[in-house]
Amino acid sequence: MDLSLLDIGHSYGRTRVLDAISLEIPAGQVLCIVGPSGCGKSTLLRMIGGLERPSQGRVMSRGEAPEGCLNPLTYVFQDFALLPWRTVAGNVALVLEDHGLGRARRAAIVADVLARTRLSEFAGALPRQLSGGMRQRVAIARALAVNPAVMLLDEPLSALDAQTRELLMEDLVGLWTRAPFTAVYVTHNLAEAVRLGHRIVVLSRRPGRIREIVTIDTPLAGRTTGDAGLEKVQAHLWDLMREEARAADAELLDV
Numbered sequence: 001m002d003l004s005l006l007d008i009g010h011s012y013g014r015t016r017v018l019d020a021i022s023l024e025i026p027a028g029q030v031l032c033i034v035g036p037s038g039c040g041k042s043t044l045l046r047m048i049g050g051l052e053r054p055s056q057g058r059v060m061s062r063g064e065a066p067e068g069c070l071n072p073l074t075y076v077f078q079d080f081a082l083l084p085w086r087t088v089a090g091n092v093a094l095v096l097e098d099h100g101l102g103r104a105r106r107a108a109i110v111a112d113v114l115a116r117t118r119l120s121e122f123a124g125a126l127p128r129q130l131s132g133g134m135r136q137r138v139a140i141a142r143a144l145a146v147n148p149a150v151m152l153l154d155e156p157l158s159a160l161d162a163q164t165r166e167l168l169m170e171d172l173v174g175l176w177t178r179a180p181f182t183a184v185y186v187t188h189n190l191a192e193a194v195r196l197g198h199r200i201v202v203l204s205r206r207p208g209r210i211r212e213i214v215t216i217d218t219p220l221a222g223r224t225t226g227d228a229g230l231e232k233v234q235a236h237l238w239d240l241m242r243e244e245a246r247a248a249d250a251e252l253l254d255v
């Protein structure tokens with residue numbers, strides 16, 4: 001399933017948050033969205049996911065969701081959003097309830113996504129027994145369980161330390177390489193964007209408009225931290241954002 005954003009604009013009261021956003025989100029690619037604080041990245045993601053309706057424009061989908069898809073647009077949040085009283089397997093199984101799947105089918109899906117996220121041996125653990133990185137792997141497993149048409153990730157690695165982020169990026173690349181998925185990935189972190197994005201959309205400060213869309217042709221599996229080509233792209237992204245990030249920062253301090 002491909003998504004198209006057609007001339008999206010949005011205001012909260014008198015505050016213009018997004019303006020003239022037109023964008024293609026083709027199946028099988030990871031699209032990263034970067035931009036200064038408060039430029040409307042999360043708002044745009046909520047609109048793509050149908051949680052909020054834009055004041056102008058629309059989000060269109062084309063084509064079928066993948067076979068076995070139980071929830072076409074599925075979120076992964078920064079804070080993991082796991083139920084503390086449910087085990088790892090229980091948290092993943094939760095999203096499979098009420099879909100008319102038999103017990104065996106549900107168990108097979110849970111086993112499959114826990115294996116893909118290397119969590120099988122932690123199936124019976126509770127979230128509080130896990131590290132932050134593992135909790136986020138559970139959240140990713142839970143998202144994969146519904147076989148979404150598009151996975152919507154809002155700063156999924158921001159709560160994690162640098163080493164854990166690195167490991168999670170490797171996990172995401174591995175997951176995508178074995179079974180390509182479609183994702184929209186909002187991040188502050190330009191290093192994450194150049195590691196994970198096939199295309200990177202740079203938004204201006206509020207109201208967020210598209211400043212540039214950067215395409216990276218290097219396959220995800222071939223990208224490494226410290227790669228000179230990627231660092232050059234990252235520097236270019238920062239050039240696009242630096243002044244606006246400073247202005248956005250000052251604006252927030254004024255409030």
Ligand SMILES: Nc1ncnc2c1ncn2[C@@H]1O[C@H](COP(=O)(O)OP(=O)(O)OP(=O)(O)O)[C@@H](O)[C@H]1O
Nearest residue numbers: 012017035036037038039040041042043044188206
């Ligand atoms: N429900 C809402 N009602 C009113 N204003 C809102 C609402 N949600 C977001 N905003 C405002 O819209 C602007 C964009 O917010 P949003 O969270 O989308 O930006 P962002 O780019 O994701 O920010 P950050 O990088 O800091 O996470 C901000 O000024 C925010 O205060």
